[in-house]
Amino acid sequence: MAAILKLSFPFELKADQQDAVDAWLENRFKGSIIYSTGTGKTEIAFECARRLAEIKHNNEFRILFIVPRIVLIEQNVNRLIRYGLPRESVGTFFGEQKEVKEITISTYQSVINHLELIRNSNMIILDEIHLLSDTAKEFKKIFDIINEDPTKAVLGLTATINENDTRYNTIIRILPPVKKYMIKDAVTDGRLAKPEVVSVPVNFTESEKKIYVETSRKISFLSRKLGVFDPKRISVFLFKGGYNAKLAKLWFENVRKRKELLSSAQNKLLFAVRIVQKHPFEPIMIFSETIESIKKLEEALESNGISSRSIHNKIPSNQRKKILDAWGKEYYPLLSVHTLEIGYDIPEVRIAIIISNSSNFNQVAQRIGRVIRKTNRKNSALIYVIYIRDSKDSSTLRMVKSTVELSDRDNQLTLTSFGS
Secondary structure (H helix, E strand, O other), X not given: OOHHHHOOOOOOOOHHHHXXXXXXXHOOOEEEEEEOOOOOHHHHHHHHHHHHHHHHOOOOOOEEEEEOOHHHHXXXXXXXXXXXXXXXXXXXXXXXXEOOOOEEEEEHHHHHOOOHHHHOOOEEEEOOHHHHOOOOHHXXXXXXXXXXXXXXXXXXXEOOOOOOOHHHXXXXXXXXXXXXXXXXXXXXXXXXXEEEEEEEEEOOOHHHHHHHHHHHHHHHHHHHHHOOOOHHHHHHHHOOOHHHHHHHHHHHHHHHHHHHHHHXXXXXXXXXXXXXXXXXXXXXXXXXXOHHHHHHHHHHHHHOOOOOEEEOOOOOHHHHHHHHHHEOOOEXXXXXXXXXXXXXXXXXXXXXXXXXXXOOHHHHHHHHHOOOEOEOOEOEEEEEEEEEOOOHHHHHHHHHHHHOOOOOOOOOOEEEEOOO
C-alpha cells in the first residue's frame, strides 16, 4: 500500500479545501492552488496526493515535496507524522541528509543539484511556487524536467500570485490556478483573523529630505541618460562595460542609498519604538527591507530599555531556531528582513509593524499572512504601516490595502490612523 494512503487528519477538511482538491484532480492532476496564508494549503496538498494515490492504485506512490527553506522540511515531516504517516516512509533530502523515501521533502536548491529526484517521482508539490518566476533563471531546470513527462502530477502552492505579471508567465502556462481563496474571502468566512490596518504617516527630517530629493534627482537623470527606467534593463549595462556601465553602477548606488534612507528614516524608527511601547509583553513582528535598518531599530529599542532580536538570512538556521524559541519569553519585538515571510508557523502573533517600502505584492501578502492566522485566542490582528509622506514610500500603504482588498469605507476590514 502506498504510504500516503495512511494519511488521516485529526479534523475535517473545510468545504473550500475539498473543492480545491477536486479542482486539481479534475484538471488532470496539474495546476496551482492560490490560498491565503493560514487557510491550509499544506493539508490540501497532502489530500491531493492521497486522493491521487487512491486513483492510481500503485503499491508505491513517490511524492517529492519541494520547499524554499530547510526549516520547512522539519515542519512538514512533523505534520505528516502527526497525520498518521510512519517516519520511515518520509525522507529528507538536503545538505548531508540524502534520504529518498516514498515521500521525500527537499529544498529547491537541493533539487536543482539532483534533478533525478523529479524524474523518479510520481507527484511533485512545489511550495511557494511564485519563487519559480521567469527571473529566477537557476530554477528554470525544474520546469524543464517536469515538462519531460506530461503525465507527471504537479501541484503548485502559493498565497498570492499576480497573474498579470509577465514574470509568472511560465507558472501560469504550465500550472494554471485551479482554485483561489484570498485573504478577504477567508476573513469574510471567519477562517482568518480580521486585520486592522493602522496608517502611521511620518516626515523626513530636513537633512533626510535633502538626501532623498538629491538621490531621486540623480536616479531620474541617470535613467534619462541611459534611455531606460526599468531596473532589469539597466542591470544589463553593468555587464557590457564602458561609459554606460559606469552610469548604471551610479544608478544602482543611488537606488540603494534611497532605499536605505526610506527603511531607516529617523521618525520611522521613533514611531516603531512608540508602537512597541504601546503593546508591552506581546510578541510583535517588525519587517524591513535592509539589515542595516533593523540594526538601527534594534539599537533604538535598546536605548529605550526594550530587548529585541533580529532574524535574517545571514543568521544560521540553528541560531534562528533559538531566537524563535525565546520570542515572547525573553523578548517581544522580532525584527525581520524577509526571513519570516515564508512558511514559519507562528499563529499566536497578532501584531505586525511594516517600516519598509515594498512594491512586491507576494512579499506584502506573506507579511500580512504571518499575523492573521486565526486561533482560539485570536480573532483580530493589527498591521501598522509606517511610511514617509510625499515619497515613494506612500505606495507601501496602498500595497497593504490592495493585498487585503481594503477600502477606507469597508466594514469588513478596517483602516485607522495611529493614535485613533
